Amino acid sequence: MSGEKLNSQERIIAEIFAMCDNHIAGMTNKELAEKVETTATNVCRDLAIFEKFGLADRDTKGRWRLSPKFGGFAGQIAKSYQKARLLLSEEESRYMSAMQ
Structure with missing residues (x-):
């Protein structure tokens, strides 16, 4: 880190980054x-807060890492973009049909 004291919210974000960087080893x-x-x-x-919300768990050696639920957020975001593209495409089709 940078040597500056982090507040609790900043610390949690830093912990997420650290666990991402060390996911395999935990x-x-x-x-x-x-x-x-x-x-x-x-x-x-x-970590108790992460665990409470299912965002971190321990591997078989008892080392912490981010959970599959945490990793699933990226999938949820991707699905949101897919849905948005589909809705936009449908709206475009309706608009184009109405113009003819």
């Missing part, structure tokens, strides 16, 4: 705390 509380330059207590509290 991270311990201590590793995550060192990476985002905070205390293990803060990380423990933050």
Whole structure:
């Protein structure tokens, strides 16, 4: 990190980035705390929130990583764009048909 103290919201975002960067290996509380330059207590509290909402879980070695639910957000966003394209295409077709 940059050495500046992060507020809790910034820290959670930094933890997300750190877990993304270390997804395959996972991270311990201590590793995550060192990476985002905070205390293990803060990380423990933050991970409990992630876990409560199903956004992080432990691998078979007990190391933290972002959950499949978290990864699914990208799929939901892609589906939103597909739906928007479909709706726009349908609207364009109706408009073009009405012009004839």
